[in-house]
Amino acid sequence: MGAGFELRNFTSNSTEVIAALDGVDFDKVIGIKNGLGTERVLRLHWHSTTDNFKFGLKFSNVSEAVMSGTRCPTKRELLSVVMSIFDPLGLLGNFVVGAKLLMREVWRHETRWDEPLPVNIAASWEKWRRQLPSVVRYTCPRFYFRNGAPETLQLHTFVDVSENAFAAVTYWRAKNARGEVEVAFICAKSKCAPLKPLTVPGLELQAAVLGMHLQQAVCEAHSFKPNKRLLWCNSTTVIKWVRSKHRKYKPFVQHRIAEVLATTQVSEWRWIPTAENVADEATRANHAIVFGPTVRWVLGPSFLREEEQAWPSEDAVSPDSDEYDEELRPQHALTIVVEDHSLGYTVRQNLSPNSN
Template sequence: MEKVGRFRSPRHYFGSGLVKTIEMHVFVDASQSAFASVVYWRITYEDGDVQVKFVCAKTKCAPMRTMTIPWLELQAAVLGMRLMDTVRQHHSVAIAETVLWTDSKTVLRWIGSTHRRYKQFVGNRVAEILESTKVAHWRWLPSADNVADDATRAQRSVDLSEESRWLRRPAFLRRPAGSWPGTAPTDEGDAEDEEEMPSEFVLVGASDPFISLQRFSSYRRLLRTTAWVLRFIRQCREQRDELENYGLSVAECEAAEDFPDEAFPDEMQPAEKGLDVAKRSDICGLAPYLYANGVLRAYGRIDAVLCIPYSARRPVILSHRHGLTGMIVRDAHVRMKHQNLDATMAEIRTRFWITRLRRELRSVISGCSECKLRPLPEDRLDANGWPFKSTGLDYFGPLLMTVARHQE
């Protein structure tokens, strides 16, 4: 509190020279605790001198409801856009250029994407951002150069002097624009995008290409295609096997099903270190651990039953939001001959543990054309038949029956 009381911020923006151009630079950042935005003027004088002046900043605490880091970074981008509009409204200076900086490539891909097939949370905020900014206004920079990072991280000693990084920097803005770090957003995106990649792509390896899910209507065809791609990658790396002279092996098909799920970013780090995930996590009760290629598997007491396959004892954990989930559930529904929920769920869990599986399976069954058109038994369609002419009864026991005022 004593440092805050001594805090002083110079409010004069311009020096004695003639101003050539004024640029506005907005930095945004987020963490699990807060998200923030800070605005600077970049003033270029006629003599070539460049000065960077602090304008204003705003910080908000993260919501009580748990949110992923990409969502919080998107919230920070919205905060920066709103702060930019406020500065424009309350200043009459002519702004030559506006640049908004973020260290989240996920947010840049959301903003720069051309198809914009997003969920409601992301879609609404991206639409609001694009109402006041253009895609070209946004750029990426490393976290070490992001000044807004100072407002979102807990620090024991805070430098509030007039020469601090918060008031005078970032230093790279005093250099020519060609030497600035980072890039502008593109539609290529990055693998960390948790909204777009699971709905369209399946990752077949840590450094391997993507396969579009939209080209496949069958999970089996997708699985075999992925297995062939993995074999091609191994052969390019000169990792050949004598058995690869023939068709696909069972091991290759099983390896094709080991794909990482980007829906659990907060669980990856504890699982990799062998620690327990947060109690609020959807997979807390599954004791997840990190398997090869970044795959999360479940672990439990059933692991002691060695007579069942390894995939059934330690199934791959998938989110119901994953793009492959619907294909896996539909494939199991067809292979199980359109049986009831429990039978199909038991079949799926021999390889995968899908969150909210019962709801997903009901959705698949409700949209199944064969289940809708399944005919009734012929004995129920007889005309002019007596009620209950044909009746089925499932017997189970023991049954208690009253005989002469006592039960047997």
């Protein structure tokens, strides 16, 4: 106000607030004349009556023939479709990852910008395109704690990886004074796996780094802090690396473990079966997505609504040991000296324990 920026529009999800603002000197108090409706917030649609986020998809630069399935899109049109879905919180992370992977495959095939998609990719595109109408009907609650202020608050981050993508998703687990447990979706992030091949444990470690960054961003973005933080991973290898005491790994693993432990504690990392890992839904390409406020992606894993004693156990994680590990740095070298006096030269060859 002091700098000359005056409030122009105002709306609320409360009819009492809207009524109280009636007559205040604003250009427009949204919702007074026509009742509470839908407004756009950072290109998301906020339905103030239900206090839910919705998506309105517009593909202005893409032919109607493409969106109706009459014609296969070009590389340029596919990119336009992907970039038209603005989802800063990752509410559609388990769906948009399919489009990202389609785009990656187009780059792998070296398709030109105005060439149609290759035949083997066109079928995957059509399956993904048919799910777009469901996105418009999809809603996700905006407000975290609908059962009242939490007495105890936990932040849970799930990470997972496939050969195609890796992802992380976060949830609040809140328990109020009455002992009621509530789980709320916060945000998610997914990335395509690099075209340069990595081992599966290496990709799983990349997912752990992504989850660590996502957890840190959530903590920095909120004024309230959780009483407890947990990161869930279904890779026993990553859990073993994080909990190891010797730190004798090769640079790729060693640097990422150091990055993970810079902002997280060893005790915060827990193992989880793949079937219970909700982040798995954002790592699979071209799978059918069920949209709605009651699906696991929005509600979080069911075990979070139970007491901690019922959470997944860690029997599958073996304790740290000095057993052979392909990511361990070689500790010794074996030198073989071959002398051939007839030829007058000496050959020296160093072999590490991992040499074949």
